[in-house]
Amino acid sequence: MTTTLPSTTPPPTTSHAPSHPHPPAPSPEANPQDPWSTVTASVAEDLAVSPAVDSAVDPAEAEQARHAQRDLLRLATAGSVDDGKSTLIGRLLYDTKSVLADQLSAVERATAARGGGAGDLAPDLALLTDGLRAEREQGITIDVAYRYFSTATRAYVLADTPGHVQYTRNMVTGASTAELAIVLVDARKGVLEQTRRHATVTALLGVPHVVLAVNKMDLVDFDQTRFAAIAQEFADHASGLGIDDVQAVPVSALDGDNVVERSARTPWYDGPTLLEHLEQVPVQRDVHAEAFRFPVQYVIRPRTSEHPDYRGYAGRVAAGTVRVGDELAVLPSGRRSTVVGIDTFDGPLELAHAPQSVTLRLADDVDVSRGDVLAPADQAVTTGLDLTGTVCWLAERPSVLGARLLVRIGTRTVRALLREVDAILDVDTLGVHTLASVDTAHVLDAVDTSPTVPRTLGLNAIGRVQVRLAEPVVLDDYARHRRTGGFLLVDPVDGATLAAGMVGPTLLDALVPTSTDDEAGDWLAGAGI
Structure with a gap:
């Protein structure tokens, strides 16, 4: 495990167009269940391969092309309430000159109003992210606030997630596609239960990089010993979660120490500032190198005089690349065909890659519908009716064994039944409490015969579930395919999202069970689940 602790050393002073006609492909679909989808849609074109810029190009266009080819890093912040997450994000936005003049003026007015009309108060940078009126009045973050800045x-793309324990579910949303998590700790309070919970969620979601920002160092006189103790305690907890990359940084978000500019008040710290670390951390996941996955969003059949026989399959490339001539399998049916065209709004392509939105044309008139997944024909892909996964329960009402659900996975929604909750994670001890298996197969076609065994998940609980599906789906392991390995459990009556989950082995499977059966029941009762 790589963990940076304080040091006593002072800091050193041509594409080929196919002949087949093609109508414009639709714009990328914004999935309401995926808050990052609109972000991905906006940068999809930026991440596409761009032609070389020659010397005759207008300088403004050259700058725009250079801007488009920059790396994109998705971040999420997490921590206990009042640790200063919103202030830290505001400081990043302010010091990187990513705040518009009218936004800053509005914050200054709001700061003055809060201070009883005093106009000489420094702007409250937390107001740049606390957008809801309830958040501003209470001084907390409730919703996930997304902000964008660049160097x-x-x-x-940065998600400011709530700190209150009752909003842990929002943190799951914000961190679901993050590549780096900034976990904040108040230097006065140290590592708290909610800090450990957020670290656990970060590990469950497979976020590869973590920054421990020990905030409010100004309130402990920038004490090196205090910082070292907090960093070590968090490192020990992270090690048990399998988090391999942790960078600890002492900061004061209020004053800007070690956020963007290096602080003269921490001569004992020779590590990078927060922004310096964000600039150099490698983007570990290369979705281009993963096996190709293409969840179908729409089947396009214009049936116009211009395109009487056109049939295309529109969607976003979730992972990997596809070329004209590649043989693909339509899953879960297993039917095969060859790609004869890749159409986009800007014209045909010979090759497409994640996260581009394209329309694929196949050589054969095979049965393809929304929710199907196109994948390489020469690679084994798991499909089935039995889904085993780890979930974070997001609803206030608890889970019920035998309950009828909807499972949303990729672009497919299928009817399902919750058969088992066979393990629950104790976030404090990292123990996994396994539960006796309960066979609910007999209620698959029954009505109002749900078992009464108290194997339930409450709000914010993390556990492993067994779900029986009415139709087969692609079951990619989340650890290898984040885009297609995640799923949602939805109430079929009111459409409420009950849980967010990950297919396949996760942190729960790696941890050693600490109790079973009756012991687990006692623990569940004590935990209020």
């Missing part, structure tokens, strides 16, 4: 080398 000369990298563009950033």
Whole structure:
């Protein structure tokens, strides 16, 4: 495990168009269940391969092309309430000159109003992200706030997630596609239960990089010993979660120490500032190198005089690349065909890659519908009716064994039944409490015969579930395919999202069970689940 602790050393002073006619492909679909989808849609074109810029190009266009080719890093912040997450994000936006003049003026007015009309108060940078009136009045973050900023080398999409324990579910949403998590700790309070919970969620979601930002160092006189103790305690907890990359940084978000500019008040710290680390951390996941996955969003059949026989399959490339001539399998049916065209709004392509939105044309008139997944024909892909996964329960009402659900996975929605909750994670001890298996197969076609065994998940609980599906689906392991390995459990009556989950082995499977059966029941009762 790589963990940076404080040091006593002072800091050193041509594409070929197919002949087949093609109508414009639809714009990328914004999935309401995926808050990052609109972000991905906006940068999809930026991440596409761009032609070389020659010397005759207008300088403004050259700058735009350079801007488009910058790396994109998705971040999420997490921490206990009042640790200063919103202030830290506001400081990043302010010091990177990513705040518009009218936004800053509005914040200054709001700050003055809060201070009883005093106009000489420094702007409250937390107001740049606390957008809801309830948040501003209470001084907390409730919803997930998304902000965007950039530097000369990298563009950033940042999610400010809530700190209150009752809003842990929102943190799951914000961190679901993050590549780096900034976990904040108040230097006065140290590592708290909610800090451990957020670290656990970060590990469950497979976020590869973590920054421990020890905030409010100004309130402990920038005490090196205090910082070292907090960093070590968090490192020990992260090690048990399998988090391999942790960078600890002492900061004061209020004053800006070690956020963008290096602080003179921490001569004992020779590590990078927060922004310096964000600039150099590698983007570990290369979705281009993963096996190709293409969840179908729409089947396009214009049936116009211009395109009487056109049939295309529109969607976003979730992972990997596809070329004209590739043989693909339509899953879960297993039917095969060859790609004869890749159409986009800007014209045909010979090759498409994640996260581009395209329309694929196949050589054969095979049965393809929304929710199907196109994948390489020469690679084994798991499909089935039995889904085993780890979920974070997001609803206030608890889970019920035998309950009828909807499972949304990729672009497919299928009817399902919750058969088992066979393990629950104790976030404090990292123990996994396994539960006796309960066979609910007999209620698959029954009505109002749900078992009464108290194997339930409450709000914010993390556990492993067994779900029986009415139709087969692609079951990619989340650890290898984040885009297609995640799923939602939805109430079929009111459409409420009950849980967010990950297919396949996760952190729960790696941890050693600490109790079973009756012991687990006692623990569940004590935990209020």
